[in-house]
Amino acid sequence: MTVSDSNNVVLGLRLSDTLIVLSGTMLSLYLLYLWLLPKPIPGIPYNKEATSKLFGDIESMVKYTSETQELYQWIIEQNIKLKSPIIQLFARPFRKPWVIVTDFQETRDVMLRRSKEFDRSPFWGEVSGSIIPDCHVHMPTNARFKRQRRWLQGLMTPAFLHDVAASHIYDICLDLIELWDQKSRLTQGRPFAAADDVTYIALDAIWRIVFGAESSVSTTKNQLELYSSIQTVHLPEDPNAEVILPRAPCPPQIQSIITLEESGETSLKSPFPKIAHWFIRQTSGYRNAYNIKEKAISDELSKALRRREVVKSEKDRKVNSAIDDLLYRESLLAEKEGRAPQPLSRGIHDEILGLLIAAHDTAATAIIWGFKFLADHPDVQNKLRSDVRAAHATATNQKRLPTCQEIVYTTVHYRDAVIEEIIRCSHTESALIRTALVDLQLLGHHIPKGTDVFFMGNGPSVSYPAFDIEDSLRSQTYHAAAAKENEKIGRWDPEDMGLFQPERWLVTTTQEEDGGKIFNSTAGPLLTFGLGERGCYGRKMAYVEMKLFITLIVWNFELQKCPDAMSSYAAVDKLVHAPQYCFVKLRKLPA
Numbered sequence: 001m002t003v004s005d006s007n008n009v010v011l012g013l014r015l016s017d018t019l020i021v022l023s024g025t026m027l028s029l030y031l032l033y034l035w036l037l038p039k040p041i042p043g044i045p046y047n048k049e050a051t052s053k054l055f056g057d058i059e060s061m062v063k064y065t066s067e068t069q070e071l072y073q074w075i076i077e078q079n080i081k082l083k084s085p086i087i088q089l090f091a092r093p094f095r096k097p098w099v100i101v102t103d104f105q106e107t108r109d110v111m112l113r114r115s116k117e118f119d120r121s122p123f124w125g126e127v128s129g130s131i132i133p134d135c136h137v138h139m140p141t142n143a144r145f146k147r148q149r150r151w152l153q154g155l156m157t158p159a160f161l162h163d164v165a166a167s168h169i170y171d172i173c174l175d176l177i178e179l180w181d182q183k184s185r186l187t188q189g190r191p192f193a194a195a196d197d198v199t200y201i202a203l204d205a206i207w208r209i210v211f212g213a214e215s216s217v218s219t220t221k222n223q224l225e226l227y228s229s230i231q232t233v234h235l236p237e238d239p240n241a242e243v244i245l246p247r248a249p250c251p252p253q254i255q256s257i258i259t260l261e262e263s264g265e266t267s268l269k270s271p272f273p274k275i276a277h278w279f280i281r282q283t284s285g286y287r288n289a290y291n292i293k294e295k296a297i298s299d300e301l302s303k304a305l306r307r308r309e310v311v312k313s314e315k316d317r318k319v320n321s322a323i324d325d326l327l328y329r330e331s332l333l334a335e336k337e338g339r340a341p342q343p344l345s346r347g348i349h350d351e352i353l354g355l356l357i358a359a360h361d362t363a364a365t366a367i368i369w370g371f372k373f374l375a376d377h378p379d380v381q382n383k384l385r386s387d388v389r390a391a392h393a394t395a396t397n398q399k400r401l402p403t404c405q406e407i408v409y410t411t412v413h414y415r416d417a418v419i420e421e422i423i424r425c426s427h428t429e430s431a432l433i434r435t436a437l438v439d440l441q442l443l444g445h446h447i448p449k450g451t452d453v454f455f456m457g458n459g460p461s462v463s464y465p466a467f468d469i470e471d472s473l474r475s476q477t478y479h480a481a482a483a484k485e486n487e488k489i490g491r492w493d494p495e496d497m498g499l500f501q502p503e504r505w506l507v508t509t510t511q512e513e514d515g516g517k518i519f520n521s522t523a524g525p526l527l528t529f530g531l532g533e534r535g536c537y538g539r540k541m542a543y544v545e546m547k548l549f550i551t552l553i554v555w556n557f558e559l560q561k562c563p564d565a566m567s568s569y570a571a572v573d574k575l576v577h578a579p580q581y582c583f584v585k586l587r588k589l590p591a
């Protein structure tokens with residue numbers, strides 16, 4: 001063999017080696033690609049085209065959410081498109097699919113009876129957990145969760161709700177009335193944007209409930225000062241055009257809470273929520289808000305501790321705020337556990353912030369939706385006003401507002417029905433997300449351990465006609481309960497379930513004093529607060545707040561229909577499902 005022959009052999013070997021390495025690499029990359037492609041759970045419907053894309057359904061999801069700002073509507077539209085109450089979506093790259101369930105009966109069964117198989121999903125923890133890492137809302141239902149919940153134990157008692165929380169909310173609501181009096185004067189009955197007013201008012205309210213009246217920081221008071229110094233504003237020629245009013249600066253503590261909440265919106269819509277939130281946390285705006293919030297809560301804890309020190313015994317103590325009650329509960333817990341109280345722990349700090357966040361955006365959003373529904377349904381608004389005025393006859397005759405206690409302790413069935421219908425139609429919270437703790441069966445399908453299941457409160461069976469589901473596909477717990485349950489939840493009429501119609505919550509009674517109709521909370525499906533042990537902890541407070549706001553606003557103002565361009569029901573999904581358009585056009589009513 002000559003030198004050139006042997007060179008050729010070497011070259012040949014090198015070439016074939018390179019080819020082998022190349023084809024090996026290509027094959028490995030192809031196998032990796034196949035391995036990374038979305039893997040459907042057998043038997044559960046899905047969008048077929050999504051399984052041939054590395055990013056699954058993400059492209060379609062991102063396109064929809066960037067066009068509309070709505071995520072949850074896209075989700076339930078997939079169930080409707082695939083014609084199934086249970087589907088799967090590939091919305092997180094290289095991870096298990098999300099399973100989506102749109103059926104009230106199944107959701108109720110899981111939330112109330114299958115807590116050994118399902119628990120709080122890490123989903124919200126990934127979206128916004130770094131804002132309140134030590135708050136119970138993200139925790140699985142374990143001993144730590146139960147222990148932290150004890151700190152909040154007193155806040156949903158009738159004593160706290162009716163005597164403490166209600167009176168704070170009432171006072172803050174009077175601020176809103178004053179603010180809207182001023183705005184009506186300046187706008188001369190033309191429409192103006194109202195979302196910020198309600199958002200800040202709700203934050204003022206929960207701030208005062210949590211920290212007490214003497215720690216109140218009010219955005220609304222700043223607004224009032226500003227407007228009382230202004231005689232006129234520019235009114236557009238078109239009487240239907242929005243009047244733009246100036247805004248007073250927001251106190252930094254309040255703004256810090258809003259900035260922290262808003263950071264969750266970006267990560268919610270990102271396929272990589274943890275990474276997205278990490279980037280937000282590096283911004284100076286976020287860091288600044290975080291530091292202001294840290295100082296504000298620490299200062300309030302120190303004040304509350306000083307208040308505790310001056311009182312000699314627990315029986316002399318008067319609870320005027322959530323923070324006082326929380327510290328009292330911590331002292332009880334410490335005594336039970338044989339340790340010194342730790343009032344400045346990260347857990348207590350995060351529970352306080354958790355309360356501010358959980359209570360504020362949700363209640364504000366439901367109230368804003370409520371004002372929209374009432375403006376667009378004058379018949380409902382008129383009946384509500386006349387029932388409320390009749391129920392508070394003494395206040396009506398004396399030409400004064402009903403007092404806080406009068407509102408809280410008077411049952412007005414139609415008002416309860418209106419509030420429940422606002423909550424149902426608002427979809428303020430649309431998804432109850434649980435993780436499968438074990439391999440399990442759901443609606444006849446195998447769900448692997450670790451799968452996130454979204455139980456939707458805005459879709460079929462709540463707002464759209466329910467899918468037909470064979471009883472045999474339902475769980476043993478469902479059948480066992482169905483056999484015993486004497487209190488059944490009704491079903492909505494598919495013909496009108498998409499409409500805002502408070503009458504659906506009323507049933508006929510023989511009691512004449514109730515006008516022949518009483519409120520029935522089991523008239524039909526509602527999932528906006530969730531259900532069961534991990535359902536909304538603040539539901540009772542939310543009702544108190546809605547009752548006070550709705551009563552006082554319809555007592556004082558007629559909410560008139562806004563021009564069509566301002567009345568759209570388009571929404572934006574952030575930590576809540578909020579309206580994109582929120583304007584009011586007011587007519588002041590005589591007392």
Ligand code: HEM
Pocket residue numbers: 136137138355358359360362363366428429430431432433527528529530531533534535536537538539541542
């Ligand atoms: C209209 C107003 C409100 C709505 C629609 C609402 C809705 C919800 C929903 C859907 C959940 C999750 C339920 C689940 O996953 O099953 C939740 C949880 C929670 N809510 Fe509300 N909420 C409202 C007002 C409030 C208020 C006023 C407070 C506090 C005072 C509050 C405190 C909480 C807490 C602490 C949790 C976490 C419960 C847990 O993890 O076990 N919420 N809320």
